[in-house]
Amino acid sequence: MLKTLIALTAALLTLVAGIGTGRASGIEISHFVLANGLEVVVIPDHRAPVVTHMLWYKVGSADETPGKSGLAHFLEHLMFKGTAKNPAGRFSQVVATVGGQENAFTSSDYTGFFQRVPREQLPTMMGFEADRMTGLVLTDDVVRPELNVVLEEQNMRVANNPGTRLGEQMEAALYLNHPYGRPVIGWRHEIEQLTREDALDFYRRFYTPNNAILVVAGDATPDWVRTLAQDTYGRVPRVAEIKPRMRPQEPVPEAARTVTLSDPRVTQPSVSRYYLVPSSTSARPGESEALEVLAHILGRGSNSRLYHTLVFSKGIAINAGASYDGTAVDATHLSVYATPKPSVSLQQLEEAVDGVLAEVIENGVTSEELTRSQNRMIADAIYANDSQRMMAQWYGAALATGASVDDVRAWPERIRAVDQASVREAARRWLDKRRSVTGYLVKDARSEEKRS
Amino acid sequence: MLKTLIALTAALLTLVAGIGTGRASGIEISHFVLANGLEVVVIPDHRAPVVTHMLWYKVGSADETPGKSGLAHFLEHLMFKGTAKNPAGRFSQVVATVGGQENAFTSSDYTGFFQRVPREQLPTMMGFEADRMTGLVLTDDVVRPELNVVLEEQNMRVANNPGTRLGEQMEAALYLNHPYGRPVIGWRHEIEQLTREDALDFYRRFYTPNNAILVVAGDATPDWVRTLAQDTYGRVPRVAEIKPRMRPQEPVPEAARTVTLSDPRVTQPSVSRYYLVPSSTSARPGESEALEVLAHILGRGSNSRLYHTLVFSKGIAINAGASYDGTAVDATHLSVYATPKPSVSLQQLEEAVDGVLAEVIENGVTSEELTRSQNRMIADAIYANDSQRMMAQWYGAALATGASVDDVRAWPERIRAVDQASVREAARRWLDKRRSVTGYLVKDARSEEKRS
Numbered sequence A, B: 001m002l003k004t005l006i007a008l009t010a011a012l013l014t015l016v017a018g019i020g021t022g023r024a025s026g027i028e029i030s031h032f033v034l035a036n037g038l039e040v041v042v043i044p045d046h047r048a049p050v051v052t053h054m055l056w057y058k059v060g061s062a063d064e065t066p067g068k069s070g071l072a073h074f075l076e077h078l079m080f081k082g083t084a085k086n087p088a089g090r091f092s093q094v095v096a097t098v099g100g101q102e103n104a105f106t107s108s109d110y111t112g113f114f115q116r117v118p119r120e121q122l123p124t125m126m127g128f129e130a131d132r133m134t135g136l137v138l139t140d141d142v143v144r145p146e147l148n149v150v151l152e153e154q155n156m157r158v159a160n161n162p163g164t165r166l167g168e169q170m171e172a173a174l175y176l177n178h179p180y181g182r183p184v185i186g187w188r189h190e191i192e193q194l195t196r197e198d199a200l201d202f203y204r205r206f207y208t209p210n211n212a213i214l215v216v217a218g219d220a221t222p223d224w225v226r227t228l229a230q231d232t233y234g235r236v237p238r239v240a241e242i243k244p245r246m247r248p249q250e251p252v253p254e255a256a257r258t259v260t261l262s263d264p265r266v267t268q269p270s271v272s273r274y275y276l277v278p279s280s281t282s283a284r285p286g287e288s289e290a291l292e293v294l295a296h297i298l299g300r301g302s303n304s305r306l307y308h309t310l311v312f313s314k315g316i317a318i319n320a321g322a323s324y325d326g327t328a329v330d331a332t333h334l335s336v337y338a339t340p341k342p343s344v345s346l347q348q349l350e351e352a353v354d355g356v357l358a359e360v361i362e363n364g365v366t367s368e369e370l371t372r373s374q375n376r377m378i379a380d381a382i383y384a385n386d387s388q389r390m391m392a393q394w395y396g397a398a399l400a401t402g403a404s405v406d407d408v409r410a411w412p413e414r415i416r417a418v419d420q421a422s423v424r425e426a427a428r429r430w431l432d433k434r435r436s437v438t439g440y441l442v443k444d445a446r447s448e449e450k451r452s
Helices: A071-078 A090-097 A119-134 A140-159 A162-174 A196-206 A222-231 A287-299 A305-313 A346-363 A367-384 A388-400 A405-409 A411-416 A420-430 B071-078 B090-097 B119-134 B140-159 B162-174 B196-206 B222-231 B287-299 B305-313 B346-363 B367-384 B388-400 B405-409 B411-416 B420-430
Strands: A030-033 A039-044 A050-057 A101-106 A111-118 A212-218 A256-263 A270-277 A317-324 A332-340 A436-443 B030-033 B039-044 B050-057 B101-106 B111-118 B212-218 B256-263 B270-277 B317-324 B332-340 B436-443
Touching: A030 A222, A039 A222, A039 A388, A050 A119, A050 A388, A071 A101, A071 A111, A071 A140, A071 A196, A090 A101, A090 A119, A111 A119, A111 A388, A119 A212, A119 A222, A140 A162, A140 A196, A162 A256, A162 A270, A162 A436, A212 A388, A270 A346, A287 A305, A287 A317, A287 A332, A287 A346, A287 A367, A287 A411, A287 A420, A305 A317, A305 A332, A305 A346, A317 A346, A332 A346, A346 A420, A346 A436, A367 A388, A367 A411, A367 A420, A388 A405, A405 A411, B030 B222, B039 B222, B039 B388, B050 B119, B050 B388, B071 B101, B071 B111, B071 B140, B071 B196, B090 B101, B090 B119, B111 B119, B111 B388, B119 B212, B119 B222, B140 B162, B140 B196, B162 B256, B162 B270, B162 B436, B212 B388, B270 B346, B287 B305, B287 B317, B287 B332, B287 B346, B287 B367, B287 B411, B287 B420, B305 B317, B305 B332, B305 B346, B317 B346, B332 B346, B346 B420, B346 B436, B367 B388, B367 B411, B367 B420, B388 B405, B405 B411
Parallel strands: A039 A212, A256 A436, B039 B212, B256 B436
Antiparallel strands: A030 A039, A050 A111, A050 A212, A101 A111, A256 B256, A270 A332, A270 A436, A317 A332, B030 B039, B050 B111, B050 B212, B101 B111, B270 B332, B270 B436, B317 B332
């Protein structure tokens, strides 16, 4: 149940509430805080009698003690192991019985739990979720087998996937000091050592109403949600005080890095690069928005600079793109990537990528590109209103990483305010190779035997 | 007063006590522990009426809390700021008045204080050193100016030295998880934030007799040292319990990395590589010794493989070598380096280095090379008996990183036991590029303006 929500790019982390769109009235987002510190966001959507119920904790892998990597994610798994009131399996069984869906996810900055159910089941979901906020019961009988589940998950997702392993290694090389350098799922040798006591310590430190955000999207009114939340979550006492998240920060980057992962299982070589850049939370005003637009112009879709130049004009790549996810507490990365045609070397492809970047650094972007990207980004955000789950996800992720409801609501305006000068300035300032790690994924037929 | 003692290679960390040498009687090293947990080592040397007095704490930069890098070294500086009994400056003044020398040093694993004085001053030195073990008094008046001294030291040693900066970046890229990845002197942005409270917390946690080693070398008998130590250090109570040093360990390395540092101040480009390898403490029996011999054959002196091949045979380098420092608690690195002749590219030079390494991995070393290196290493160790300070340093560093007096004493025997098969096995196992970071130091005339 691990999801690094990076696939949901910040271009879509947004949401819109009618601002800058044709829907003058927009969606009325409600936001309030219970007496025990629990934040609540209600996103009405009355098209169908269903609700999306999400509980977000402001704790992720970057909050783990060094040497205990994987703990945030392991605890996410263990949250399904039952309480004194609700034995293991009952919560999930009720969700299944009513035809609902459920999931859970962990990132560097947050951990979340999700159910989508018929509206009349909302009180039940809240009851279960509030119960396990502080009532989790863990015995070695359930902890040890779950550790094997997590190790198998690591095996499937990471160990047997050269591309994912390269990504892990690139993150580790990008962050010299910040805990974002360690994998959300953890380093395998550390996962193996995690214990019931580790999980309970972490749980008691971070799972408390004053460190959580409830997001309800769907067929529910703010008043109803408030009443239900007070009857369930409102009864959970604060069990810990939460300090601001002060993670070790990065030194000024000053040396370009590369990482090469050779593996016989690689079927498609590729080159990718991460640049260390500010997140929407850590950036100065306008900086993160300029990075979003820059990444979009560089690498979103077939009209983008990278795709158009490498795939169409030069014909040396079968794919190319760029992305930026600003949804993070601390410095994140802007990434570019390209996949070569069979006869093209990674070096040749990288030189072409560098050429595209150099051109934008030198001359900026055109006003047509800027307007087209802005329109597309804002339109995507509006379309996303259609998805109840996405809406809940975006508000939850934003609030869990230090943004406000208003920040999310004003996103289209902020994107619209980006001008050519700020995109060029973002390119000049942040696309500096000293801030970067370049990754090479290479097929190596000799790799297995070399390992000895 | 920062010394990363890496220049004193483990080839010299040894010492000998006559074993395997012509001096049948050898030096009688005494080793005992006081009731409060202080370890004492006495190394007799009666050639002159002087003593070397060293106090080693088993704490270094790898024991710092993340986000507080530089704290171990900062505290080393602050240890000169006086106690209730001895105001700032008095200790150093006495050393100077009696014609003595003093110094202090910090590494990843230990912090040490050193004086060399006439023998009759030993009781005084012990009195001062024991007093500041727990009696340090710090006020903001002395802490703040000292922080500027440390920042200026960082400026001189690191910020203005491209080679040192590259070394820092390579360490950071080599260690994905272990705190050895951070500089002993600290990241500048974190040094700037260190406070009096940080220093005192660290001091109270680690400066206690049961976390220290007293080494006295020189014109002193074990009985006299014991009596003096009991009268001074023996009166210092344990102020903290010390847990075993459990640092986050490295995952299995799986991707070759590079780091490029371009700077207009580079006068001499170079290529270097670090391989992650076991330390003498973390290695299995014989492994560290084989690595020492391997590094010696590869790169110690003009007869070594790298120097001979690159400088003499191919004529493409002005210098080349290898080194291995096994004196560490956790995994350390074996390094190789080469400096090109003016017309030679770093790429060409690196390929030649790789050729030399591949040859050793493939075919091992000759018995002549092995015997020559062993003889030279052991002879160097015996010559080192001549230096009182070196002897004290080696025992102190070894004991502070988890070795025993017997380990040090038996070093020549252990080196003598290395055979051709184990050297080849070490080369095959550890000179795997996936375990490595390659660093390029490059002169870049455009660097300043590119930074914007």
